[in-house]
Amino acid sequence: MTTKLDGKVALVTGGSRGIGAGIALRLARGGADVAVTYRDSADRAALVVKQVETLGRRALAIRADCADPAAVRDAVDRVATELGRLDILVNNAAVFLVGPVEQLSADEVERTLAVNIRAPFVAAQAAARHLGGGGRIITIGSNVGERAVFPGLSLYSMSKTALVGLTRGLARELGPRGITVNLVNPGPTDTDANPADGPNAAAIAGITALGRFATPAEIAGTVAHLAGAEAAYLTGAVVNVDGGFTS
Template sequence: MKRTLEGKVALVTGGGRGIGAGIALRLAQDGADVALTYLRNAEQSAAVVKEIQSLGRRALAVQADSADPAAVQGAVDRTATILGRLDILVNNAAVFLVGAVDELSRDDVEQTIAVNVRGPYVAAQAAARHLSDGGRIISIGSNVGERAVFPGLALYSMSKTALAGLTRGLARELGPRGITVNLVNPGPTDTDANPADGPNAATIAGFTALGRFARPADIAATVAHLAAPEAGYVTGAVVNVDGGFTS
C-alpha cells in the first residue's frame, strides 16, 4: 500500500529535537523526504537525519537561526534545491521566554517576536514560492495561546496567538492554489525541555482533562493527518491537541 506522503518533500523548522523531531520522523514514516533546521545541536539533528534515512527516505539538516530572516529563507530555498521540491512546511521552531511583563527585557521581546512570529511568516513567504498546488503549511502553536494559566506567560502567549491570524490570512490567500494552512496547538508535551517528570509537571498535567502529558508522537499524528491528501478540505483551522487543557 502506498504511503500517504510518498514523493513529497517536507521542511520542519526546529526539527532536531522534541516535538519537531517527532514530526519529522512521522512525516518520513508516511513516505516524505524531510529537511529540518536546527540552531545549535548538530549532533542531535544528525541523529534525526540518520533515523529518517534508516526509513529509506532522504533527509537534510540545515543550520538556521529562525530569528534571522535571511537564514529562514535560505533554509527553505536550500530544501527545495537539494531535495528537488517542497510540498509541506511545518513551522515548529520557537523560543519560550517566561517572566513578568515588567521584568522581561526589550531583547526578550524582540527575540520572541523574531522567532515565534516573524520566523513563521518569512518561512511561509519563502515556501509559497516553491509549494506546488495542493501544498501544506502547518504551524505549531501552543495551548497557552488560548489559556494562559500561570503568570509570566503574556509574551509567549501573545506570540503564539499571532499564529492564528497568520493561519487564517494565509489560508484565504493561498486557497485558490489548493494550499491548505492550519495551526496545531499542543498541550503539555513530554520533551527534554519540558519533561513529564519535571518539578511542576504534576500541576501542569492537572490542568488537562486527561491528567497527563502528550508524547511528541501525539502531536505528530495530527500534523501528519493535516499534511495528507485526505485533509485537503481542512484549512484555516486551529486544532488543539492538548488533552483537554482548553476545554
Template sequence: MTSLNGKVALVTGGGRGIGAAIALRLAAEGAEVALTYERDADSAATVARRIEAAGRRALVLAADSADPRAVRAAVDGTVAELGRLDILVNNAAVFLVGQVDELGAEEVDRTLAVNVRAPYLAAQAAARHLGEGGRIISIGSNVARRAPFPGLALYSMSKTALVGLTKGLGRELGPRGITVNLVNPGPTDTDSNPADGPNAGAIAGLTALGRYAAPAEIAAVVAHLAGPDAGYLTGAVVDVDGGFAI
C-alpha cells in the same frame, strides 16, 4: 504508511522534541524531510540518520530562525537539495518566561522574531514553491488559549499571532489549493518540559486527561494535516491539548 510518497517536507526546529517527532512521522509516511536546527547539531544528525534508516532522504540545515536570511535560505536550500517543497512545518520557537516588568525589549524582539516573523517569512518563501496540494502547518501552544500561570504574556502573545497568520494565509493561498493550519499542543513530554519534572503534576492536572502528551501524538495530527485526507481543512486551529482549553 505511504500517504506522503513523493512529497518533500521542511520542519523548522526538527532536531529535538516535537519537531523531531514530526520529522520522523512525515518520513514514516513517505516524505523526504529537511530539518533545521540552531545549536544541537548532534540531535539533528541523529534524527537525520533515523530518517535515512527508514529509506527516506534527509537534509540537515543550520538556521537561526531569528535571522531572516537563514529562514529564507532554509526554504530555498530544501528545494535546491531535495528538488521541491510540498509541506512546511513551522515548529521552531523560543520560550521566554517572565512577568511583564521583567522582560525587556531584547526578549520581546527575540520572541517575536523567532515565533512570529520566522513563520511568516518561511511561509512567504515556501509559497513560491508550493503547488496544488501544498501544506503549511504551524505549531502554536495551548497557552494561546489559556494562560494558567503568571509570566506567560509574551509567549502567549507570540503564539496567538499564529492564529491570525493561519487564517490570513489560508484565505490567500486557498485558491491555489494550498492549505494552512495551526496545531496547538498541550503539555508534551520533551527534554525541555519532561512529564516527570518538578511542576509536571500541576501542569498535567490542568488537562482533562490528566497527563502529558507524547511527542508522537502531536506528530500524528500534523501528519494528518499534511496528508491527502485533510485536503478540505484550512484556516483551522486544532487543539491537541488533552482538554487543557476546555
C-alpha cells in the same frame, strides 16, 4: 493507518529535538523526504537525519537561526533546490521565554517575536514560491495561546496567539492555489525542555482533562494527517491537541 506522503518533501523548522523531531520522523514514516533546521543541536539534527535515512527517505539538516529572516529564506530555498521540491512546511521552531512582564528585556521581547511570529511568516512567504497544488503549511502554536493559566506567560502567549491570524490570512490567500494552512496547538508535551516528570508537571497535567502530558508522537500524528490527502478540505483551522487543556 499511516498517512501516505510518498514523493513529498517536507521542511520542519526546529526539527532536531522534541516535538519537531517527532514530526520529522512521523512524516518520514509516511513516505516523505524530510529536511530539518536547527540552531545549536548539530548532533541531534544529525541523529534525526540518520533516523530518517534508516526509514529509506532522503534527509537534510540545515543550520539556521530562525531569528534571522535571511537564514529562514535560505533554508526554504535550499530544501527546494537540494531535495528537488517542497510540498510541506512545518513551522515548529520557537523560543519559550517566561517571566514577570516588567522584568522582560527588550532583547527577550525582540527574539521571541522574531522566532515565534516573524519566522513562520517569512518561511511561509518563501515556501509559497515553491508550493504547488496540494501544498501544506502547518504551524505549531501552543495551548497557552488560548489559555494562559500561569503568571509570566504574557509574551509567549501573545506570540502564539498571533499565529491564529497568520494561519487564517494565509489560508484565504493561498487557498485558491490548492494550498492549505493550519495551526496545531499542542498542550503540555513530554520533551527534554518540558519533561512529564518535571517539578511542575503534576500541576500542569492536572489542568488537562486527560490528566497527563502528550507524547511528541501524538502531536506528530495530527501534523501528519494535516499533511496528507485526507485533510485536503481542512484549512484555516486551529486544532488543539491538548488533552482537553482548553476545554
